[in-house]
Amino acid sequence: MYDNNNVFAKILRREIPAGIIVETPHSLAFHDISKKAPTHVLVIPKGPYATLTDFTARASAEEKADLLDAINKVVIAEGLAENGYRTVVNTGEHGGQVVPHLHFHILGGEKIGAVEL
Secondary structure, three states, rough: OOOOOOHHHHHHHHOOOOOOOEEOOOOOEEEOOOOOEEEEEEEEEEEOOOOHHHHHHHHHHHHHHHHHHHHHHHHHHOOOOOOOOEEOOOOOOOOOOOOOOOEEEEEEOOOOOOOOO
């Protein structure tokens, strides 16, 4: 269930300032205040989607394409394309999701070790 008072909903309503990097018709990208890498950007849909599963089920094709385009625009704007970056989506309690609004973490600016699975 979506919480309209989560921090990202407040950022979308401009109630909380954010270091916005990219804004598209359906997405917003801004610097994470709890950086885990030299470059740490969050990309969120503007619609009220709690998780990737929710977004995949309910978002329009236009919203889905826009979100991927916004991620690519961040990669280019932050100069991450040449050396690489990591994209992370935490989903639900067991997946480590803290804010109940779908968000993609874009991490880069240094070599990030491989994920051991």
